[in-house]
Amino acid sequence: MASVCINEALTDDELRSVLSKLEEERDKEMFGLVCKRWLRLQSTERKRLAARAGPHMLQKMASRFSRLLELDLSQSVSRSFYPGVTDSDLSVVADGFKSLRVLLLQNCKGISDRGLVSIGRGLPSLQSLDISYCRKLTDKGLSAVAEGCQDLRSLHMSGCRFVTDGVLKALSKNCANLEELVLQGCSNITDHGLADLVSGCRRIQHLDLNKCNNVGDDGISKVSQACSYSLKKLKLLDCYKVGDQSILSLAKFCKNLETLIIGGCRDISNDSVISLAIACRNSLKNLRMDWCLNISDSSLSHIFSECRNLEGLDVGCCEEITDAAFQGLGSMETKLPLKFLKISNCPKITVTGLGLLLGKCDSLEYIDVRSCLHVTKLACDEAGLQFPECCKVNFTGSLNEPDLL
Known part of the structure; x- marks a missing residue:
């Protein structure tokens, strides 16, 4: 019987089908060791990659992993002295990874608005961006992302201290599909910005406003009304301007709320928490209200009796319980x-x-x-x-x- 070469018998699509059946990452890597053709197929099918590389290496990676969906260039906190990714690197990413859906850039202190402008121009299919603790960024760069990446679903901006309400207005205008927004520590965000945000972004499921100390009842009430069906997770840690009006608004409109963090919101009282417990009895799973000093036994007893799906509860420092x-x-x-x-x-x-x-x-x-x-x-x-x-x-x-x- 004449010998048959597998590379002559199988097409690229058939070999990709074989590769898709491999479950272990080790087996997938060994697939690429067979020959150059198999290596090329294995490379083009790779979806995720974490790397520490400069522009030259990024260009090589872009040509090899042409169908990459998720790229993690985040900088380790333990190496915070090193700037990590630069604006030039982001220009290469924007030109080379056209299929990218997820880009992670946490703690990349070297990037500025110029790099984000490149992302906005070059990655229109981007759906998730994490630029937490990239401390040079301002409204200019993030507005460029909002304008260029209009299918954005998730945006993490923790620690971006120069971000203002202008970014929220740009997101509202361009990113109607936004579902997750993390603004932890963005102290320039105000109620006006939240009102602008939810005028266009009404599908938000997860909103993190921890330590946004200029956010108060007016902004949270606007969010609860506009995102009443979608909102599942709301974080308001140390938002000292948030009080009973916010909680009552959530109780009135947001029946699907699963996680609420109001630790440090010291003006919240029993009446509003009881209303929330009754309204969200079937949905609420996690509730944090440490340092809510006006909370006492009546709130907690209603939470236990009403919220039968509750999995996590923090009432630390509530001294009246x-x-x-x-x-x-x-x-x-x-x-x-x-x-x-x-x-x-x-x-x-x-x-x-x-x-x-x-x-x-x-x-x-x-x-x-x-x-x-x-x-x-x-x-x-x-x-x-x-x-x-x-x-x-x-x-x-x-x-x-x-x-x-």
Whole structure:
């Protein structure tokens, strides 16, 4: 029988089909070692790449990985002294990776508006961009991205301190499909900017405004009304201008809210939180309201009785909460799915209240009871409290906290 060369018998599409059947990354890499043809096919089919490279190497990578969808050029925080990617590099990326959908540039301190203008001009198909802690960037570069990348779905701008409301206006005008926007620490963002944003971007699911201390009730109310059906995650950590009006607006309009962070919003009171618990009883999964000093037992008891899908709760430093908040748990017929609980610095809670909680929460994986004067390891042992087998109990701060909230 005459020998048959596989490269003569199979077309490129058939070889790509073989490659697609390989599940392990190691096997995919070995596929490319067979011959130059197989290496070329393996390279063109690669979808993701993380790299540290200058313009010359980026050009080679662009010619080899022509169908790349995701490129990670982020700079490690531990190497923050090194600028990482430059504007020239971004020009090469914009010219060479035309299929790109996701671009990650975290901590690339060397890039400026000039580099983002290149991205806006060269990558019209871009859907996700992370330029967190690229501290030179201003409205000019980000507005160019909004104008050029109109299918943008996700934009992370944490720590971009020069960003103002002008960016939100550009996003509203050009990026109607925006679903995720992270503005953590962008202190120049105001209520006016949020109003502009949601006039055009009404599909936002995740909005992070942590430490945006110029955001208040007017802006959050506009967001809750415009994005009432889509909004699932809202983060407002240390937004001290946010009060009851914001929470009542969320309760009225946002019935699909799953995660709410209002830690440090000290003007929020029981009435608005109770309204939220009732309105979002079927959707709310994670709630953080540490340092909300006006929160007391009535809020917490309603959260437990209404929010039957709650998985994460942080009421640390809410000093008015007592064991009475847990009294209603005894009459519940079903268990709570709570996995994560922080009650640190709540001096009025004792092992009695904690025992009531444990009786209804056998899914707990982490509980923080630091600085609870009456909840120590010795007191728990003496009371015979039984924590779930997989539950980590943080009595002294020696345990790493899960990044749930």
